[in-house]
Amino acid sequence: MLTIELINDAAARIRGHVHRTPVVTSRSFNEATGKEVFFKCENLQRAGAFKIRGATNKILSLTDEEKKRGVAAFSSGNHAQAVALASREAGIRAVIAMPDDAPKAKVAATRGYGAEIVFYDRLKQDREQVAIEIAERDGRVMVPPYDDYLILAGQGTCGLEFVEEVTDFDCLLAPCSGGGLFAGVSTAAKAVNPQIRCFAVEPDTADDTRQSFEKGEWVSIPPPPTIADGLRVQSPGTLTFPILQKTAEDVLTVTDEEIIETIKFFLFRMKLLVEPSGAAAAAAVLFGKLPEDTKRVGVILSGGNIDAQLLSGILAQ
Amino acid sequence: MLTIELINDAAARIRGHVHRTPVVTSRSFNEATGKEVFFKCENLQRAGAFKIRGATNKILSLTDEEKKRGVAAFSSGNHAQAVALASREAGIRAVIAMPDDAPKAKVAATRGYGAEIVFYDRLKQDREQVAIEIAERDGRVMVPPYDDYLILAGQGTCGLEFVEEVTDFDCLLAPCSGGGLFAGVSTAAKAVNPQIRCFAVEPDTADDTRQSFEKGEWVSIPPPPTIADGLRVQSPGTLTFPILQKTAEDVLTVTDEEIIETIKFFLFRMKLLVEPSGAAAAAAVLFGKLPEDTKRVGVILSGGNIDAQLLSGILAQ
Numbered sequence: 001m002l003t004i005e006l007i008n009d010a011a012a013r014i015r016g017h018v019h020r021t022p023v024v025t026s027r028s029f030n031e032a033t034g035k036e037v038f039f040k041c042e043n044l045q046r047a048g049a050f051k052i053r054g055a056t057n058k059i060l061s062l063t064d065e066e067k068k069r070g071v072a073a074f075s076s077g078n079h080a081q082a083v084a085l086a087s088r089e090a091g092i093r094a095v096i097a098m099p100d101d102a103p104k105a106k107v108a109a110t111r112g113y114g115a116e117i118v119f120y121d122r123l124k125q126d127r128e129q130v131a132i133e134i135a136e137r138d139g140r141v142m143v144p145p146y147d148d149y150l151i152l153a154g155q156g157t158c159g160l161e162f163v164e165e166v167t168d169f170d171c172l173l174a175p176c177s178g179g180g181l182f183a184g185v186s187t188a189a190k191a192v193n194p195q196i197r198c199f200a201v202e203p204d205t206a207d208d209t210r211q212s213f214e215k216g217e218w219v220s221i222p223p224p225p226t227i228a229d230g231l232r233v234q235s236p237g238t239l240t241f242p243i244l245q246k247t248a249e250d251v252l253t254v255t256d257e258e259i260i261e262t263i264k265f266f267l268f269r270m271k272l273l274v275e276p277s278g279a280a281a282a283a284a285v286l287f288g289k290l291p292e293d294t295k296r297v298g299v300i301l302s303g304g305n306i307d308a309q310l311l312s313g314i315l316a317q
Numbered sequence: 318m319l320t321i322e323l324i325n326d327a328a329a330r331i332r333g334h335v336h337r338t339p340v341v342t343s344r345s346f347n348e349a350t351g352k353e354v355f356f357k358c359e360n361l362q363r364a365g366a367f368k369i370r371g372a373t374n375k376i377l378s379l380t381d382e383e384k385k386r387g388v389a390a391f392s393s394g395n396h397a398q399a400v401a402l403a404s405r406e407a408g409i410r411a412v413i414a415m416p417d418d419a420p421k422a423k424v425a426a427t428r429g430y431g432a433e434i435v436f437y438d439r440l441k442q443d444r445e446q447v448a449i450e451i452a453e454r455d456g457r458v459m460v461p462p463y464d465d466y467l468i469l470a471g472q473g474t475c476g477l478e479f480v481e482e483v484t485d486f487d488c489l490l491a492p493c494s495g496g497g498l499f500a501g502v503s504t505a506a507k508a509v510n511p512q513i514r515c516f517a518v519e520p521d522t523a524d525d526t527r528q529s530f531e532k533g534e535w536v537s538i539p540p541p542p543t544i545a546d547g548l549r550v551q552s553p554g555t556l557t558f559p560i561l562q563k564t565a566e567d568v569l570t571v572t573d574e575e576i577i578e579t580i581k582f583f584l585f586r587m588k589l590l591v592e593p594s595g596a597a598a599a600a601a602v603l604f605g606k607l608p609e610d611t612k613r614v615g616v617i618l619s620g621g622n623i624d625a626q627l628l629s630g631i632l633a634q
Contacts, residue, residue, distance in 0.1 A: 022339070043588045105585065264625070268422065271360045271621040273588040304588035308581070308632045315629045 043304025057154030077106030084115035146180030156184030179240030230277030360621025374471030394423030401432035463497030473501030496557030547594030
């Protein structure tokens with residue numbers, strides 16, 4: 001079970017290995033939305049995203065014998081970099097399965113951290129199966145992107161820091177793919193203040209969690225076309241969905257166009273680079289998806305890893 | 318004369334009107350340069366550049382009678398936005414002369430702050446003359462971009478904050494156009510610690526200050542073609558150059574290509590948007606222009622205002 005104790009343990013374990021990321025505000029964002037909005041900058045986290053929190057918590061929890069065998073993981077990008085970096089720092093070897101259309105910057109960074117990469121076809125192969133085969137072949141420990149309580153607890157430290165630093169939030173928003181960040185953050189926030197309203201945010205074309213939340217059971221969707229490459233999961237996680245059912249007030253959706261406008265706002269007004277997945281929760285606030293009676297709002301900017309080519313495309317729109 | 322007392326006065330006067338900008342570091346920048354580098358983020362300053370410091374100090378020092386008449390200014394961009402914003406906040410009217418090829422984002426922002434804009438042809442008209450005519454016609458007070466001790470003292474507060482926050486700098490670097498930022502920052506730094514070595518940085522095609530520094534007298538150059546639109550001044554300032562002659566150890570130059578690589582480094586590695594002028598000093602460090610015996614280095618990132626179009630062009634290179 002994901003508890004605040006597990007998140008507190010994770011916070012103690014990963015301290016010094018990950019950044020305590022800054023919280024920033026923007027007068028112009030507040031003026032544009034009529035709310036008081038705080039941004040937790042996981043785009044400034046090590047390896048460019050919150051993922052290093054969970055990966056570090058998991059890897060530092062391995063036994064010496066497990067560390068010797070190394071780890072395996074599958075990821076469209078940020079989790080890959082996180083596992084690669086956390087592994088290098090722990091002195092263990094990592095093999096990562098990545099889709100062959102993963103952003104070049106993410107592939108290069110993962111390789112740069114010393115991990116071995118195995119590519120798979122996102123439309124034809126099951127990514128989890130690819131990684132499991134690698135793990136079984138070499139006796140490696142799988143570091144899953146979300147369905148693991150040590151991973152969830154690690155991601156939860158982001159929410160813990162956020163509610164420690166800013167008090168009296170009305171609500172918190174986090175982007176949602178497999179749901180690890182949202183599960184961790186909402187669990188931490190509600191442990192500190194059960195009144196905080198938590199919203200998960202997805203691209204409207206990748207709304208597996210919204211559909212599942214409404215139906216009350218896991219719904220699976222075809223590979224989604226969204227620009228937010230980190231949010232292309234096809235169904236909610238096994239461990240994360242039941243947590244979200246308890247902690248989420250609602251699942252909000254945003255269009256790719258809204259994400260793009262939000263990226264431009266961060267870039268040109270706040271001088272901050274946020275990747276499409278990382279901008280989804282902020283887009284929900286900027287484009288008025290929150291209930292009107294929310295005033296003091298916390299938003300997780302979950303990552304900042306983006307290709308020059310993709311960014312060029314965004315600027316051209 | 319520009320003194321530390323004048324800078325201290327400015328700091329007290331503008332407090333609450335401008336941001337105390339953050340100082341950031343980057344493990345990867347340090348690894349790439351073999352130095353310990355600290356960045357003062359004036360790109361995160363109000364109106365996106367250090368210029369608001371001097372403009373605010375000047376405008377808050379006006380008499381009530383002067384405030385009633387309003388102000389005039391000339392600028393390729395950041396000073397314009399700064400004067401416009403500082404004027405609006407002081408409740409006075411501003412007219413700004415801008416070159417007709419000024420970046421669109423800077424023109425739009427200046428207008429957005431409520432200033433009236435008069436365009437001039439950068440290659441045919443003398444910008445100072447244009448602004449002086451406006452000032453004389455309407456009885457407005459000129460807010461010059463650098464040749465004014467209140468402006469210099471305001472810019473100096475950036476250096477004061479920097480050396481207050483980070484101790485034991487070997488050296489400081491600031492980009493240099495008219496020289497206001499460098500004069501203010503170097504005066505503040507040397508007042509706190511006379512051992513700090515100060516370096517001004519220019520684009521190699523806009524090296525009027527380097528030439529002047531070497532020759533020991535004001536040298537004028539043709540309109541420079543550099544990408545750094547904020548550093549296109551053709552000769553050092555009247556007040557600033559004698560200060561620089563005393564405080565600068567050297568004037569370093571960087572190419573446009575080096576500036577572009579540095580912008581990309583900040584954007585993709587540090588998730589920070591810095592404009593070409595703002596990246597010049599950092600480029601000098603990244604491309605090895607500093608003496609080898611400098612280890613603990615302070616760099617002013619002077620601004621972050623950049624067009625989507627210009628940024629696209631940079632990404633394409």
